[in-house]
Amino acid sequence: MTRPTNSIHGEWSSRWAFILAATGSAVGLGNIWKFPYIAGENGGGAFVLVYLVCIALIGLPVMMAEILIGRRGRQNPVNTLKSLSSEENASSTWRFLGWIGLLAGFFILSYYSVIAGQAMAYVFRTLSGVFTGVTADGANSIYQSLTGDPERLLAWHTVFMVLTMVVVARGVKSGLEKLVRVVMPALFIMLVILVGYAANTGEYFSQAVDFLFVPDFSKLTQESILIAMGHAFFTLSLGMGAIMVYGSYLSKSSSIATMSVTVSIADTVVALLAGMAIFPLVFANGMSPDAGFSLLFVTLPIAFGHMAGGALFGGIFFILLVFAAWSSAISLIEPAVAWLVENKQISRRRASVTVGFAAWLLGLLTVFSFNIGEGWILFGMTMFGLLDYLTTNIMLPLGGLLIIVFAGWIMAKNSTQEELAIRSPIFYYIWRILVRYVSPIAIIIVFLNKIGLVG
Numbered sequence: 001m002t003r004p005t006n007s008i009h010g011e012w013s014s015r016w017a018f019i020l021a022a023t024g025s026a027v028g029l030g031n032i033w034k035f036p037y038i039a040g041e042n043g044g045g046a047f048v049l050v051y052l053v054c055i056a057l058i059g060l061p062v063m064m065a066e067i068l069i070g071r072r073g074r075q076n077p078v079n080t081l082k083s084l085s086s087e088e089n090a091s092s093t094w095r096f097l098g099w100i101g102l103l104a105g106f107f108i109l110s111y112y113s114v115i116a117g118q119a120m121a122y123v124f125r126t127l128s129g130v131f132t133g134v135t136a137d138g139a140n141s142i143y144q145s146l147t148g149d150p151e152r153l154l155a156w157h158t159v160f161m162v163l164t165m166v167v168v169a170r171g172v173k174s175g176l177e178k179l180v181r182v183v184m185p186a187l188f189i190m191l192v193i194l195v196g197y198a199a200n201t202g203e204y205f206s207q208a209v210d211f212l213f214v215p216d217f218s219k220l221t222q223e224s225i226l227i228a229m230g231h232a233f234f235t236l237s238l239g240m241g242a243i244m245v246y247g248s249y250l251s252k253s254s255s256i257a258t259m260s261v262t263v264s265i266a267d268t269v270v271a272l273l274a275g276m277a278i279f280p281l282v283f284a285n286g287m288s289p290d291a292g293f294s295l296l297f298v299t300l301p302i303a304f305g306h307m308a309g310g311a312l313f314g315g316i317f318f319i320l321l322v323f324a325a326w327s328s329a330i331s332l333i334e335p336a337v338a339w340l341v342e343n344k345q346i347s348r349r350r351a352s353v354t355v356g357f358a359a360w361l362l363g364l365l366t367v368f369s370f371n372i373g374e375g376w377i378l379f380g381m382t383m384f385g386l387l388d389y390l391t392t393n394i395m396l397p398l399g400g401l402l403i404i405v406f407a408g409w410i411m412a413k414n415s416t417q418e419e420l421a422i423r424s425p426i427f428y429y430i431w432r433i434l435v436r437y438v439s440p441i442a443i444i445i446v447f448l449n450k451i452g453l454v455g
């Protein structure tokens with residue numbers, strides 16, 4: 001199988017378009033909703049430190065590997081891995097790695113859309129002023145009234161999924177760039193303002209900074225290390241082919257290393273800002289940092305309910321969050337849609353509707369996990385918890401591991417060197433040592449550690 005020189009889906013208009021799209025994919029619910037709550041559940045500082053180390057030592061090299069594989073293969077992840085493995089005289093079994101990714105993206109989208117739907121519902125709640133003067137208990141019961149109502153959750157889940165399908169059907173390149181160009185800076189400014197607001201809480205702000213940045217290693221468990229690593233993959237959209245498929249639309253001349261560093265830094269800064277906006281409110285209102293997935297939805301509304309113009313400001317904040325989730329959801333479904341278009345010769349429109357509808361159906365499990373299906377427990381988790389655990393902590397790190405093994409051990413040195421085109425040989429060698437040894441060994445140790453085989 002020979003590889004095409006261009007993607008049939010076209011190319012990004014510029015290097016910036018790629019950076020924007022990849023940042024749009026990376027920055028989403030993972031940064032603003034998920035990072036604060038898992039940091040809270042896992043004890044703060046030490047967890048955050050492990051997460052940051054994982055971003056630098058595993059996330060960044062994996063991102064470079066994904067982009068280079070995508071750009072070289074120029075097709076959806078399954079076909080890309082098939083043609084690159086035949087070019088490198090390796091087994092075509094590597095295409096299954098593409099399959100794991102397609103499946104992970106589909107699973108993630110199913111629950112991602114439900115949470116994004118909750119954020120949509122919050123746009124209207126916030127704008128309506130229900131949070132004015134709200135207390136922690138009040139905010140909590142407003143959240144419960146939303147999640148306890150399967151019909152409402154279902155309606156918002158449906159709206160969000162349809163929006164995602166519409167963009168993907170039209171081709172991700174046309175609208176995405178414009179959307180992200182406006183949304184990302186605006187979201188960033190909003191978060192900075194919220195951190196400024198939180199800073200007014202004085203002692204609680206320093207308590208939050210200590211909580212997030214002073215590591216207490218006694219709080220670190222094998223489980224929390226796995227969660228920190230899984231989140232590094234989730235937040236950077238790695239291990240399932242989203243960044244790979246975006247890489248396949250990238251022109252040859254752009255520097256993969258610089259772009260990966262830019263995207264990773266932007267993503268990390270947004271997550272840390274979200275943490276610094278949320279935790280001071282947690283402490284100032286006597287709430288518990290380990291409140292779980294409701295954390296974002298019960299803390300920020302308290303701030304919006306007490307600041308001048310908070311209803312409008314909060315409404316805009318949730319609108320931006322929905323947009324950020326939207327640009328991530330698009331990248332979750334793109335690999336599967338590209339696969340259908342390339343292999344089944346169906347139109348983009350039909351492909352997006354097919355994948356979107358299937359993910360919507362699976363999403364019902366998550367919708368019900370918050371209410372009538374709260375008691376459907378498997379392996380000690382709700383259906384939503386299980387889908388999240390399986391994808392984030394197992395499928396993405398496993399996919400990422402195989403991706404770097406492919407880039408570091410299967411692809412010839414010449415191939416990766418040519419694709420990365422890093423001018424300084426030292427940087428190329430650092431990357432190569434990371435993908436061949438450091439990152440795979442780290443991932444394997446975390447896995448073995450978790451199942452109790454080492455450590």
Ligand code: PHE
Nearest residue numbers: 026028029030031234235237
């Ligand atoms: N990175 C996205 C976020 O943090 C989620 C995502 C995961 C998107 C995997 C694509 C692939 O919200």
